[in-house]
Amino acid sequence: MKRLSIFVFAICVSFVSFAQKEVSAKSIFEAIDKKQQIQYDGVVVIGTLDLTELSNKKRKNNKASWDEYKSTVEVPVVFRNCTFKGDVIAYKNLSKDGKRKSIAGFNIELGESSTTYSTDFTENVVFENCTFEGDSEFKYSNFARVANFSGTKFSQQANFKYAHFKGEASFSGNLFSEYANFKYADFDDQVYFKNARFRDYADFKYAHFHDGVSFKSGRFQRHADFKYTSFSNDTDFQSTDFEGSNDFKYSNGKRYVSR
Template identity: 55%
Template sequence: MKNALYAILLVLVALLLNATGASAQSTVSAEDIVQKINRKQAVSLSNATIRGTLDLTELSNKKVKKNRGGNEEYKSTVEVPLTFRNCTFRGNVIAYKVLDEDGKERSLLGSILSNGSTQVLYTADFAEAVVFENCTFEGLTEFKYSHFAERVSFAKSTFHKSANFKYADFKASAAFANAEYTNTANFKYAHFRDLADFSDNRIADYADFKYAHFTDGVSFNQTTFRGFADFKYAEFRREGSFSDVSFRSGNDFKYAKGSRYVSSRR
């Protein structure tokens, strides 16, 4: 009888240890992820902490895209699916950066700086699905100028610093539902060619959707804009739903286009 009870106890302990191991977060180097992408291997991580800056602009397939205004421009392409669930990114996630002629960083927050020196623009596009669900971004998220060929999801994710999707082109569905931004959310000039979901977002600072283009439907239902919400010149080809939205610091829909963009807007 004692032997049987001892065996049962061992089984229970083993199950408990397995469950603990499955829920514990592993630590993964951002450099290891880049190397996997360069080997054309799909990336799929859950319950992981990503250490270091995940720089997607320096992939092995990096090419000169064009020369604009005398400045060099390089484009990398992520050719494999990226899936991150319940992950924490300790450093920046970079698909856009600007360096000067000496290789020093010029800007990661919006426009390219111009002081007469040569500047080099680095960006990254995504050929497959991109999933960052229920993730925490402790650093910057820079996706300015990125083209997303397949579906994108940042649902339930938290951005602790500026989230930059300026000029991003989403060719398939884009899910940002239940996302939280403790800083600015920049989607200025972004183009959403399929359904876009920003429902139940919480944006603490300035929300920039100025000149954003929504080809298909978009939902901002139950979203809270704690900072100013700028939709000036935005274009809504189909219905933009703003049911139960809270604009706590004002909004601007001046020159916004689309006959139904004001649906249930407060």
């Protein structure tokens, strides 16, 4: 009887441990909104994590014909070995009816009938060895410190268009299954895409690498777009595979590519 009790207790403990591995996106949002530091390892995040609706959201004063709001994550955000079942949103563009405007994963251009929401990060941001099963939207985000996405898998589009990385950034070992959008992205410090794999369109058009970038041993399976891209002298494409087409027109990066 004693052995049976121990066995039943062990099953209950295992069940509780398993249940604790699931965390709601809502609870994470609420913690961030209360300025509580976020640190998770090995959890499954259920639901959409929308960081554009924080209580510190402010309307930006601009001359554009559309409304624009900015939220700010003011605490370190650390996720390691986590799986996000829903979308992770630090950017969205809503039409008048309140619906996100997109077609086949590509956001519609802004217009008078839309409102944009985006999110900045003032502390370290870590999504290390994670899996994004939904969309990941970081368009217009400013990363003030370290941005570590190394070893992460993006199952859907990864949108970093116009993102500004002020500190060191890492996307080493990443798998981009669909559109990887870094168009107009600005990198002040060093950035790493070592061993990164791009299965679909890799868009670095107009991106600016101020202090070096490494695509060493990277793999581009479809079109790699570096048109108008600005590289510094510390650029590394050593052992990078371009299995599809590539475009370095009007950039200063072709001279760094070694076959």
